[in-house]
Amino acid sequence: MRFSRTLTVVDCHAEGESGKVVTGGVGDVPGETMFDKRVYLENNLDQLRKLLLFEPRGAVWHNANIVLPSNNPEAALGYVILESTEYPAMSGSNTMCVATVLLETGMLPMVEPITEIVLESPAGLIKVECECKDGKVVRTRLTNQPAFVYHLQAPLEVPGLGTLTVDVAYGGMTYVIVDAEEAGVHLESKDARLMCELGQKIKKAGAEQLEVKHPINPLIPGITQTLFAGPLTPETDPDGSEIIRSRNAVIVSPGRVDRSPCGTGTSARLAVLSAKGQIKQGQTFRNESILDTTFDARIEDNVKVGPYDAVIPSISGRSWITSINTLGLDPSDPFPNGFTMGDTWMADS
Template structure:
């Protein structure tokens, strides 16, 4: 049998969120930067994203990453992030999966107790600090590109709902933040169908009614996700300092729940909390997903990005390899690019 395509894939998840890592079989992807490579991939190789993420090989809650050589002399590797409906500039959970796979499979050397590396994402260089023991990556800390706030307390008209107050912030992807209590939805896994529907309605309305344009790269998409946030809970951190906890539910297009607390949503929320005076640089923020998984996050520093005050987010979490496999495509398979069936693949929003 001669397969039409064979991809070497390491399946992983970071705090519950899927992150396939493609380590072989794609071949060269043209482009000077990883953002350039992402654009080429989306225009000429999108069939590979569909093959990986659509049925029968994938599912709407799956993500994938293609590991590629980087042209940046400061980077150890680069990677492109593939999701159900878009190519994000950056993803926290996917980055944790990529770093874990690179180290645990020996593609990059592991140094215990801490391995430092730099990865080039489409958003730019991402510093990684991986805590390692006995050949296992126990925790991945990433230092993200700057996060900033576009809008605070903006009022939008949401069809079927009415006026909704949202904050809009960027942290590698752009999010519309909504206080879950303000729209009367408990942050519980049993409310997922309601959260999906309302999250997509809010995202669409916010994208249509609020101006969003990245100050240094206008090709980065606008609002593509909604984050429902719970109240801030202040308590003592393990070191005795005050920490802040909060539950959240991030709804990713085309309408599904991020199983992790969402690294880029957390980055954007750090910028929002700092802008509101609710979180200081260095203070621990611990977001929690609806399945109970957590990230640890801090503001490493403050800066500016064009006209916006910005923060440098640091997010840490855990990732695990779940399988090693070769994804193959039989030339006689009628579903060369996979297929999608009904909700939640085909959202009306």
């Protein structure tokens, strides 16, 4: 056996969404911050993303995270998030996977019943609280960077759909949020392909028609995701607390459904709910995926980001390790950068 590169990869998923965690084989990456390292990886080492996520080693629904040393004295470690077509500043499901892998493999010490760690993402520092029992991370709650709204109730012309009324918000990635019923989709797995096709059209129209520029870091991309939102339903939890439940589907480029309820999408929607006066600080928002898995989220605080009113969201969910493996690249392999095919990798509209 001969390899020109090997990577140690721990496969994990958070409420159904894949989040590979690369724990060895990369070494350090130049850059003062994790965002700097993200930029370096994108510009100089993008083969790593393709090697991990493209076929024949990956698939369109796979994500990956590269664990790296952090220069921030508050952070135990850092990580850069890799997705099919981009390097997000933040991802809730991927963060849950990273925290679970770091604790369950012993890379960071686990303390039961609660382990608190700080990780550096490209978006900034993320405080993570892990509920632990018998060596297992039972549940992870992360406090995200601020989420805010760019556009509320904006008209959007979408080919084949006419004029939709949408919200545009940032929660670590930037989303066009559209009412699922208005778009003519059911938030069920049987409508997944239709949601992917429409979601790509809506995302493209939003990027063309609605101006978005991050007020602090202009290198953070604009609109890259579509979120189909279901109605809000008030409920009472067994402990007597009032919660708000909803269902959603996030369309990730190049055109597939996020298997989880989506952490940054949930954060963006919390910002919209707050702006519309539909949720109170500290109230639980239970967001459901089309797999019926859930994230519980709440607004921890209110802040300003540039000119925007913003919320500090926290999101909690569960994640599970599924395998530990060594990914290798044989120097004679004809696909060192992987490949994509149109039967599953939709053209990014």
